[in-house]
Amino acid sequence: AQRVTQPEKLLSVFKGAPVELKCNYSYSGSPELFWYVQYSRQRLQLLLRHISRESIKGFTADLNKGETSFHLKKPFAQEEDSAMYYCALGVCRGANSKLTFGKGITLSVRP
Amino acid sequence: NAGVTQTPKFRVLKTGQSMTLLCAQDMNHEYMYWYRQDPGMGLRLIHYSVGEGTTAKGEVPDGYNVSRLKKQNFLLGLESAAPSQTSVYFCASSYSTDTGELFFGEGSRLTVL
Numbered sequence: 001a002q003r004v005t006q007p008e009k010l011l012s013v014f015k016g017a018p019v020e021l022k023c024n025y026s027y028s029g030s031p032e033l034f035w036y037v038q039y040s041r042q043r044l045q046l047l048l049r050h051i052s053r054e055s056i057k058g059f060t061a062d063l064n065k066g067e068t069s070f071h072l073k074k075p076f077a078q079e080e081d082s083a084m085y086y087c088a089l090g091v092c093r094g095a096n097s098k099l100t101f102g103k104g105i106t107l108s109v110r111p
Numbered sequence: 112n113a114g115v116t117q118t119p120k121f122r123v124l125k126t127g128q129s130m131t132l133l134c135a136q137d138m139n140h141e142y143m144y145w146y147r148q149d150p151g152m153g154l155r156l157i158h159y160s161v162g163e164g165t166t167a168k169g170e171v172p173d174g175y176n177v178s179r180l181k182k183q184n185f186l187l188g189l190e191s192a193a194p195s196q197t198s199v200y201f202c203a204s205s206y207s208t209d210t211g212e213l214f215f216g217e218g219s220r221l222t223v224l
Contacts, residue, residue: 034212036213043215043217044203044213044215049212098156098159098169099144099213100156101146101153101154102153103153104153
C-alpha cells in the first residue's frame with residue numbers, strides 16, 4: 001500500500017531563513033509526487049509536481065528514489081509562505097487513479 | 112469560471128440526522144473526489160469517482176455514501192450523522208486519466224452535535 005509521511009507538524013522560521021519541508025513515501029511502483037499548499041482562507045492548490053522540475057514561488061523539490069523522499073526547499077523564506085503544506089503521492093492510473101496525502105505541515109514564517 | 116463549488120459551506124447537525132453535500136464542477140472533469148480534513152490527520156479520501164455513474168471507496172468510506180448521476184456533480188451523503196464526522200470536507204476534480212492536478216473546492220465545515 002502507498003503511504004506518505006510528513007514527520008513534522010510545524011516548522012517555524014524567521015524571514016530570510018532556509019526552509020526544508022520533509023516528505024517520505026512508500027510505494028512499490030513508479031511514483032508521481034506533488035506538493036500542495038493551503039494559504040489561510042484559500043483553497044488547497046497545487047504548488048509543484050516532480051515531473052515538471054519547476055521552481056514555483058522559489059520552492060523546489062527533487063525526487064530521490066533511493067531515499068524515497070521528495071523534500072520541499074526554499075533558500076530564503078518569506079512571510080507570505082506561511083501556510084499548510086501537503087505532500088501527495090499519485091498512484092495507479094485509469095480506474096484506480098487517486099492521490100494519497102500526507103498529514104501536512106504548517107509553515108510559519110516570522111518577520 | 113466557477114471551478115469547483117461546494118454547498119453548503121457550513122452546517123450544524125444533530126447526531127442521527129442526515130444530510131447531503133453537493134459538489135459541482137464546470138471544467139468537464141472525469142474524476143471527482145471527496146476528502147475530509149482533520150487536525151493532525153491531514154486529508155483522507157472518503158470516496159471517489161472516475162466517471163459518470165461510477166463510484167469507489169477511498170480510505171475512510173464508512174458512514175458515507177456517494178452518487179455521480181451527472182458528470183458535473185458528485186454528492187456526498189451522511190445517512191445518520193455521528194460526532195466523529197465533524198470535519199471539513201473538500202471536494203476535488205481532475206481531468207486527466209492519470210492523477211494529474213486536483214482542483215479543490217473551498218470546503219464545507221460540518222459540525223455534528
